[in-house]
Amino acid sequence: MKKSNIIMLLAALLPLGLFIFPLWNITLEAPQYPTPLGMNIHINDFADANPFDIKNINLMNHYVGMKYIPEAIPEFKIFPIGIIITTIIGLIIAFKGNYKWFLGWFILMIVLSSAGMYDFYMWEHDYGHNLNPKAIMKFTNPDGSIMGFQPPLFGTKHILNFTAHSYPRLGSLFLALGIATSLLAYFVGKKTKNNTL
Amino acid sequence: MKNTIKITLGFIAIALTFSSCNNSKSSESKGGLSSSAAEQVYVKPGDHDEFYAFLSGGFSGQLSVYGLPSGRLFKVIPVFSQDPEKAYGYNEETKPMLMTSYGEIPWGDAHHPDISQTNGVLDGRWIFINENNTPRIARIDLSNFETSEIIEIPNSAGNHSSSYVTDNTEYVIAGTRFGIPIPQRDISIKDYKGNFKGALSFIKVDKDSGQMDLSFQILMPGFDYDKAHPGRGKSDGWFFYTTYNTEEANSLLEVNASQNDKDFIAAVNWKKAEEYIKVGKFKTMPTKYAHNIYNDETHSATTTWGTSVKVLDPAECPGLVYFLPTPKSPHGCDVDPTGEYIVGSGKLAASLTVHSFTKMLDAIKNKKFAGEAYGIPILNFEDVLAGTVEQPGLGPLHTEFDGKGNAYTTFFISSEVVKWKLGTWEILDRQPAFYSPGHLMIPGGNSQKPFGKYLVSMNKITKDRYLPTGPEVCQSAQLFDISGDKMKLLLDFPTIGEPHYAAGIPADLVAPKSRKIFKLEENKHPYATTNDADTKVVRDGKNVHVYITTIRSHFNPDNIEGIKVGDKVFFHVTNMEQDYDVPHGMSMIGANTSEVLVMPGQTETFVWEPKQVGVWPFYCTDFCSALHQEMQGYVRVSPENSNIPLSWSLGEE
Numbered sequence: 001m002k003k004s005n006i007i008m009l010l011a012a013l014l015p016l017g018l019f020i021f022p023l024w025n026i027t028l029e030a031p032q033y034p035t036p037l038g039m040n041i042h043i044n045d046f047a048d049a050n051p052f053d054i055k056n057i058n059l060m061n062h063y064v065g066m067k068y069i070p071e072a073i074p075e076f077k078i079f080p081i082g083i084i085i086t087t088i089i090g091l092i093i094a095f096k097g098n099y100k101w102f103l104g105w106f107i108l109m110i111v112l113s114s115a116g117m118y119d120f121y122m123w124e125h126d127y128g129h130n131l132n133p134k135a136i137m138k139f140t141n142p143d144g145s146i147m148g149f150q151p152p153l154f155g156t157k158h159i160l161n162f163t164a165h166s167y168p169r170l171g172s173l174f175l176a177l178g179i180a181t182s183l184l185a186y187f188v189g190k191k192t193k194n195n196t197l
Numbered sequence: 198m199k200n201t202i203k204i205t206l207g208f209i210a211i212a213l214t215f216s217s218c219n220n221s222k223s224s225e226s227k228g229g230l231s232s233s234a235a236e237q238v239y240v241k242p243g244d245h246d247e248f249y250a251f252l253s254g255g256f257s258g259q260l261s262v263y264g265l266p267s268g269r270l271f272k273v274i275p276v277f278s279q280d281p282e283k284a285y286g287y288n289e290e291t292k293p294m295l296m297t298s299y300g301e302i303p304w305g306d307a308h309h310p311d312i313s314q315t316n317g318v319l320d321g322r323w324i325f326i327n328e329n330n331t332p333r334i335a336r337i338d339l340s341n342f343e344t345s346e347i348i349e350i351p352n353s354a355g356n357h358s359s360s361y362v363t364d365n366t367e368y369v370i371a372g373t374r375f376g377i378p379i380p381q382r383d384i385s386i387k388d389y390k391g392n393f394k395g396a397l398s399f400i401k402v403d404k405d406s407g408q409m410d411l412s413f414q415i416l417m418p419g420f421d422y423d424k425a426h427p428g429r430g431k432s433d434g435w436f437f438y439t440t441y442n443t444e445e446a447n448s449l450l451e452v453n454a455s456q457n458d459k460d461f462i463a464a465v466n467w468k469k470a471e472e473y474i475k476v477g478k479f480k481t482m483p484t485k486y487a488h489n490i491y492n493d494e495t496h497s498a499t500t501t502w503g504t505s506v507k508v509l510d511p512a513e514c515p516g517l518v519y520f521l522p523t524p525k526s527p528h529g530c531d532v533d534p535t536g537e538y539i540v541g542s543g544k545l546a547a548s549l550t551v552h553s554f555t556k557m558l559d560a561i562k563n564k565k566f567a568g569e570a571y572g573i574p575i576l577n578f579e580d581v582l583a584g585t586v587e588q589p590g591l592g593p594l595h596t597e598f599d600g601k602g603n604a605y606t607t608f609f610i611s612s613e614v615v616k617w618k619l620g621t622w623e624i625l626d627r628q629p630a631f632y633s634p635g636h637l638m639i640p641g642g643n644s645q646k647p648f649g650k651y652l653v654s655m656n657k658i659t660k661d662r663y664l665p666t667g668p669e670v671c672q673s674a675q676l677f678d679i680s681g682d683k684m685k686l687l688l689d690f691p692t693i694g695e696p697h698y699a700a701g702i703p704a705d706l707v708a709p710k711s712r713k714i715f716k717l718e719e720n721k722h723p724y725a726t727t728n729d730a731d732t733k734v735v736r737d738g739k740n741v742h743v744y745i746t747t748i749r750s751h752f753n754p755d756n757i758e759g760i761k762v763g764d765k766v767f768f769h770v771t772n773m774e775q776d777y778d779v780p781h782g783m784s785m786i787g788a789n790t791s792e793v794l795v796m797p798g799q800t801e802t803f804v805w806e807p808k809q810v811g812v813w814p815f816y817c818t819d820f821c822s823a824l825h826q827e828m829q830g831y832v833r834v835s836p837e838n839s840n841i842p843l844s845w846s847l848g849e850e
Contacts, residue, residue: 035777052714052775059749059776063823136824 004189005094008102011181012090015083015109017174018043024120024172025049026151028057029163039069040169041120043083044076060162064149065135066127075119082112090182099189106182113175121153237678238688240267245708248640250653250701251310251324252674254278257694258305260326260337265640265651265701266676268690276335276344277305277328281791285344288793289767289802290722291491293498297331297349298485306330309360309698312339313407317364317429317534317645321706323407325360325369332356334371334400336407340710341493348409349486351506352379352396352416358425358530362402364433364645368467369409371398372438376419376445380482389447391571393419396508397438399467408490413474413507415465415518418571419445421454422463424530424595429645432536432554434468439541441526443570454526455545459578461520461570462530462541464557473514479507494721496799512572519561520570522578523550529595533604533619534645538583542593542606549593549606551622553583584622589615594635595698597642599649599679605642607634607654614654614677616684628684630675632658639679640701648703652677652684655696662689672696713777715798722800724769729753734845741766741843747781747795748773749822751847752815755830759843762807762836768793768815771800782818785832792818807834 001009022040027049029036037057038049046069048054058068086109093101128150139147139160151157151164158164168176240246246264254261258278262271279286279295286295286303295301305328313323323345324337332350337343350356350371358372376393378384384392394416401412420440428435443460446453473479484506491498511518525543527550532539539552560580567577592610599605603625606615612633616626635657640648659673671691678685717727726732726744732753735742741764746753760766770783774797784792785805793801807813817828835841 056776059774 001095002189002192004099004102004185004192005097007181007188008090008097008105008185009094011102011105011178011185012087012094014178014181015087015175018083018171019080021170021174022047023169023175025165025167025169027165028060029165030161032161043079043171045072046070061149063136064139064160065132065137066149067130067132069127073123075116075123079116086112090178094185099186099193102182102186102189106179106186109175109179109182113179117153124150124153234678234685234687238266238268238676240264240269245704247704248648248651248701249704249707250638250640250699251312252653252655252692252696252699253307253310253326254693255308255672255695255697256306258307258328259693260307260310260324261693261696262342263690264704265653266687268674268676268688270693272342273693274337274342274344276326276337277307277333277347279303282794284791284793284801284803287791287803289804290497290800293500294344294347294489294491296487296489296500297333298351298487298502299331302331304330305333307335307694307697308357310700311361311369311643312700312702313366313402314362314644315365317433319641319644319646319702319706320366321702321710323366323402324700325362327356327359327371329355329357329374332359332371332373334360334369334409336369336402336409338407338493339707340712342711343491345407345491345493346409347487347489348400348411349488349503350396350398350400350411351484351486351503352377352394352414352482352508353398355421358397358422358438361425361427361436361643363427363436363467364429366402366404368399368412368427369402370425370427370436371400372422372425373397373417374421374423376421376442379416380484386447389419390445391419393445393447395419395422397422397436397463397465399470409488411486411488411503411506413470413479413509415470415509415511417463417511417518418573420461423528426530426532426539426643428536428554429532429534430536432532432539434466435554436465436467437530437532437539438463438465439523439527439530441528441544459522459524460526461575462523462527462539462552463573464519464521464539466517469514469517470509473509473517474507478514479509481505482508492721493715494719496715496720496722496725496801516561518573519557520573520575521552521557521581522567522575523552524548529593529606531596531598531604531643533598534600534647536645538619540596540604540606542595544592544594544609546593547588549586549589549596549617551583551585551619552581556583557581584620586617586622586624589617589624590627595637597637597639597652598647599639599642600647601649603649605637605639605652605679605684607637609633609635609657614652614684616679626683628677628686630654630656631662631673631689632656632660634675636696636698638699638701640703642701648701650678650680651687651701652679653699653701655692655699657695663691674699714775715796717771717773717775717798720771720798720800722769722771724767724802725800726769726771727773729773732845732847734759734843736843739764743768743845744771745769745783746771746773747783747817747821747828749779750817750824750828752783752817752828752830753847754845755847756849757831757843757845758833758835759841760807760832760834761839762810762834764807766805766807766832767802768805769800769802770795772797774798779821780819781821781828783815784818785815786813794819807832810834810836 024041129148248265275285332353355374357374373395421442442454523541525545527541529542590608590611676688772795
């Protein structure tokens with residue numbers, strides 16, 4: 001097996017880390033929460049950072065009319081299937097394909113990951129802006145528009161008494177490493193090819 | 198100009214350095230008045246204390262939880278007395294905790310807390326405390342800081358020599374300060390002598406659950422068994438009890454029980470007692486006592502009844518009990534961390550008596566007896582004496598140890614704490630206490646491993662120490678630093694009730710295990726509502742059961758109709774919260790009981806018997822959230838003969 005194919009094999013396997021480690025984390029800090037509330041987003045689940053955090057986030061958020069964080073979303077079915085399929089494709093490529101295919105897999109993964117991020121952003125936006133009209137507390141921005149409570153897609157943001165942090169977790173690192181490694185496989189493969197020519 | 202400022206600042210800095218030096222010097226002479234004492238007890242906002250201190254509430258019947266060195270009060274744990282704040286003894290769940298063979302008793306006299314031990318070292322699992330008036334022992338769980346169990350002690354009166362634990366918490370003990378006829382019968386009080394007895398009780402503690410079980414009693418002569426201490430280390434397997442009124446007086450005891458030159462310390466070999474029980478050398482006496490256990494999953498207490506007790510007669514059990522003559526009505530009975538020395542504080546004696554465990558074993562081995570009392574051998578005073586602390590003060594009461602070879606004794610009459618050395622019996626230091634200390638406490642100071650940094654003196658008389666509050670003033674505790682050669686007074690702090698004793702423990706042995714919430718999914722209360730869809734109101738004749746939930750910031754249901762005058766309404770309140778420090782309270786206008794204060798995941802029940810037609814509000818009594826004031830509801834009460842059906846709702850307009 002060629003060196004580049006071995007690297008590609010590794011690239012295809014790395015995203016499987018998503019089945020073990022969380023993809024993303026949102027943490028909410030407030031004076032009343034010396035232990036912050038947190039939610040880990042897994043590829044197939046929303047999980048409490050500490051026991052009952054999601055229940056308590058929901059309790060906080062109902063005051064401003066936000067919906068409860070759902071038990072399950074369709075993405076929890078689609079994402080794992082997507083990862084399994086792309087891993088299988090990656091494995092086939094690793095065993096059968098040449099370096100040009102590696103680039104193809106790289107592009108596929110970039111596109112799919114971007115789509116995933118966009119989907120996450122859309123959900124966040126809806127979660128933060130689609131508020132119950134009978135909300136207990138209604139806040140407006142200085143310009144008079146209704147205040148939204150969307151957590152940041154990436155980074156830190158102050159929302160009323162909370163400071164919200166939204167950052168990738170180990171699962172994302174595995175995915176990113178996998179994608180980067182496939183690009184490496186492409187270059188290694190290309191170099192080897194050029195050398196042999 | 199700039200330089201001038203710099204030079205000035207420099208001088209100020211030097212001046213401050215010098216003045217702070219002066220302060221630290223003067224602190225030695227001025228004790229608690231110095232700024233360094235203030236620094237020693239200052240715990241920065243948000244920081245935690247180094248030790249927990251559990252002070253008995255005495256006639257309050259409760260146990261209070263303080264932090265040391267700050268002296269800040271954290272909690273008062275209801276134990277033997279009702280507490281409307283926490284609904285203890287008022288809600289349906291905890292009423293059984295106060296059940297006794299005399300019926301439900303709303304008050305108790307809490308005396309001597311003692312923390313469970315493993316290998317003679319504090320393990321911070323449970324704390325036991327005795328009730329003096331209606332003899333009982335309670336066990337408090339140190340993960341919940343709530344009373345988990347109360348066992349009544351039969352054949353006993355004035356349960357004062359209690360509730361100390363052995364090296365591995367095999368037993369917690371109870372005693373009898375007031376001799377009584379056993380079994381109780383109608384006889385003349387004048388027939389006290391020889392007819393009245395004092396039972397010493399051994400209560401087995403389950404090593405996993407902590408659950409208590411009255412194992413056996415030793416029926417002793419009718420002396421007053423005042424204080425007790427288990428053997429430690431080398432003397433593990435023995436228990437020592439001070440006695441007074443060996444005169445067996447039944448009237449004017451202040452005179453008549455102070456006549457004998459020496460009373461006794463009773464040394465009880467409980468390992469021997471176990472052997473006698475094993476070979477069946479006991480009598481089974483019929484009796485009746487209550488055993489009340491609180492269950493963390495049903496959030497409810499139940500009472501079961503004990504109907505008999507195994508009794509040993511020391512006259513028929515050689516080697517079980519010996520008497521060590523000890524001067525003048527000894528009170529404190531304290532064993533040092535090595536288990537060698539047994540300190541008897543003769544209240545009316547001019548010196549402190551210390552017995553030697555090794556010498557006691559020798560005397561027993563050589564059968565050097567001075568006589569006997571009711572078939573119990575009396576050893577020679579000189580044969581068991583280790584030494585005496587001469588001229589220590591007046592009215593010694595109680596001694597604890599620092600683990601560095603020193604002992605500390607309170608003197609009630611001369612109002613001081615005295616530090617002295619084990620073995621040489623020399624007095625090392627004395628500090629005044631304000632005023633008249635009873636007990637003192639060093640964290641772990643009655644175990645094999647004292648944490649000898651602080652000493653708390655619990656003073657019986659307060660007088661002018663604080664701002665006056667009318668004829669009744671609080672009792673006062675004083676904190677001393679005992680880490681140096683000399684004791685240093687650091688702090689006065691007021692206490693709840695009358696602390697007779699206390700138990701202290703490093704916070705890191707307890708704090709990490711402190712529970713934050715009860716899990717709703719583990720709630721097995723028969724009337725719990727763990728799902729909003731299950732809230733309901735159910736009629737059972739005149740009894741109406743309301744399955745109601747609380748969560749920020751509403752009750753479910755909050756509108757109830759169909760209740761009638763003459764009904765007995767049970768509000769079963771389940772707190773659906775699963776977040777730390779979010780209790781909800783509930784009370785109903787005119788309810789003839791206390792509020793309930795329900796911790797997250799818990800269910801509590803209060804009873805309301807509506808007497809008038811109308812619409813009556815209820816509300817949340819604990820400021821739970823921003824919308825706490827909105828957390829309220831209504832019950833419609835209709836005439837007795839009305840046929841309005843039961844209905845309940847939330848959020849319907």
